[in-house]
Amino acid sequence: MPCITQDPNLEVRPDFISAAFDAVCTALATAEGIDQAVVAARLSDAWDTNNNTRKEAWAEQVKENEAAAVGARLAHEVDELWKEEEVEKTTRLRSGVSGMRPSVSPATSPHLTSASSMQRASRPLGPISGTQGVQKGFCG
Numbered sequence: 001m002p003c004i005t006q007d008p009n010l011e012v013r014p015d016f017i018s019a020a021f022d023a024v025c026t027a028l029a030t031a032e033g034i035d036q037a038v039v040a041a042r043l044s045d046a047w048d049t050n051n052n053t054r055k056e057a058w059a060e061q062v063k064e065n066e067a068a069a070v071g072a073r074l075a076h077e078v079d080e081l082w083k084e085e086e087v088e089k090t091t092r093l094r095s096g097v098s099g100m101r102p103s104v105s106p107a108t109s110p111h112l113t114s115a116s117s118m119q120r121a122s123r124p125l126g127p128i129s130g131t132q133g134v135q136k137g138f139c140g
Helices: 019-032 036-095 115-122
Strands: none
Touching: 019 036
């Protein structure tokens, strides 16, 4: 599905009885042999159905983008931990200190399973949270 860039929850249904839609509603009413109000009601129903479908897709897209953001944040933290470990190893080797500690791995690192780390990982990101109804970032 294409990336939805505007929150459909913020969209407002057009007034199909207004002058802007008069010509279209008149033509459809004449062609169908029905009243213009019926045409306007059918257009409203069709718009609502489409908008509800877009709202569901938006909600799913937001979930996927937030999950991708958490994954990216965790990957970055793992990368930073590996870099710190390499700096420590290099420093110990240069200073002649033996007794290397075991390497940090994503499965054993206390940093990746600590409450504070998980709290940071679950924090919403600014652009991903859909500020002012605009979805940015991980869509795709």
